[in-house]
Amino acid sequence: MRIILITPAATKSKAGNRATATRWAHIFRSLGHQVRVATHYEGQDADLMVALHAWRSADAATAYRAKYPDRPLIVAITGTDAYRFIHTDPEMTLGTIELADHLVGLHDLIANALPPAQRHKVHVIYQSAEPIGQRHPYQRYFHVSVLGHLRAEKDPLRPALAARLLPDSSRIHIHHYGKAHTPDWADKAHAEMAINPRYTWHGESAHFEVRRVYQRTQLLVLPSVMEGGANVISEAVVAGVPVIASEIEGSVGLLGKDYPGYYPVGDEAALSALLLRVESEPLFYQALQRAALAKRGRFTAEGETLAWQALLSQV
Structure with missing residues (x-):
């Protein structure tokens, strides 16, 4: 045809x-x-x-x-x-x-x-997503990635706000990769970096750079308010990266109702608690990883x- x-x-x-x-x-x-x-x-x-x-x-x-x-x-x-x-x-x-x-x-x-x-x-x-090969996660700190453009639908700064609530003992650092859709969003990201040492915005990244992120990151956070079925979930699952996601249909429809890594949309306190649990409880991190890998076959x-x-x- x-x-x-x-x-x-x-x-x-x-x-x-x-x-x-x-x-x-x-x-x-x-x-x-x-x-x-x-x-x-x-x-x-x-x-x-x-x-x-x-x-x-x-x-x-x-x-x-x-x-x-x-x-x-x-x-x-x-x-x-x-x-x-x-x-x-x-x-x-x-x-x-x-x-x-x-x-x-x-x-x-x-x-x-x-x-x-x-x-x-x-x-x-x-x-679908392509495998990335061997992973080598960061050891100096706990690398949490956010992969998505800065626009309202993505609730992009929610992970940064959650990171503000973490205790001083936490080694979590949020790394955000994505284009700001407006100058106002770029200003917000720069302002957040100025006051939040746990947050870094890297701007728009090429796909080969994103694949390197999957090789090094410990966790993907998808904080969106709405999604039609985000390809970053497919990519993370195939790469073997655990996912934390806002509890929206677009993510539940990919990961399943029983997936253990959801938090209420827009709730930075709940997200912060979940991030700390992922960092501090190895068994929970492994459970997230197993639950994500169980979905690998569909992508x-x-x-x-x-x-x-x-x-x-x-x-």
């Missing part, structure tokens, strides 16, 4: 949407399809459109459906689709969802956010490819 893959993220962007689109394009090509990745739809002839993000790709999906009413349309539901735009702009978001023949979700609970009449369209496809490249192969065979 000739596939047009729409993503809102520009070519050189390090945003998750661009990384996802790039990986999916590689999968489609490996399955024998022709793929064009674009940020807008300009009337290109295609047998199938895969639109990443219901709200941001609404114009593209609508234009494609108008031009080719009988050709299939797959829409991937992101975290902001499911947990923001479906409420703030239901006409556009639900309009795209209703146009779609199939919906792709990235975690097990994504259908809960959709109208009952649309849930039968959902196919859950977990995002393989083979599994993601087979899931897409099954869906594409239907269309």
Whole structure:
């Protein structure tokens, strides 16, 4: 098939949407399809459109459906689709969802956010990650990583606020890797570094640098308010890095309801207590690591490819 893959993220962007689109394009090509990745739809002839993000790709999906009413349309539901735009702009978001023949979700609970009449369209496809090889965690201190851009949906400074509450005896240091989406967020990160010796913001990092982080860090914290199924969880699990996450559907839908590393969204006191427990209780750290490794099998490249192969065979 000739596939047009729409993503809102520009070519050189390090945003998750661009990384996802790039990986999916590689999968489609490996399955024998022709793929064009674009940020807008300009009337290109295609047998199938895969639109990443219901709200941001609404114009593209609508234009494609108008031009080719009988050709299939797959829409991937992101975290902001499911947990923001479906409420703030239901006409556009639900309009795209209703146009779609199939919906792709990235975690097990994504259908809960959709109208009952649309849930039968959902196919859950977990995002895969590549192994990183041997890990060599830091020994001088307890390295906690936060991997995500600085924007409201990510609640990015919550780990820094939690670190302020740690006792003097703690060796925890928070290292944050991600781009500030606005100058205001950059100012906030710099201000936090000025008063918090346990927090370092490294700014935007290339993927090869992030892979080095997984080799050295002891723990990943994902503090988000909303996620559609964060690829950093896949990457951490495959790398063998334990995860602490805010208890949101996007993380529970990947790690499972019984995963022991959750804290209430926005609660830095609870996060601080959990961080201290991870650092000071080796048995708890090992339990987190085992629970994460138990999910490793769902985040393989083979599994993601087979899931897409099954869906594409239907269309």
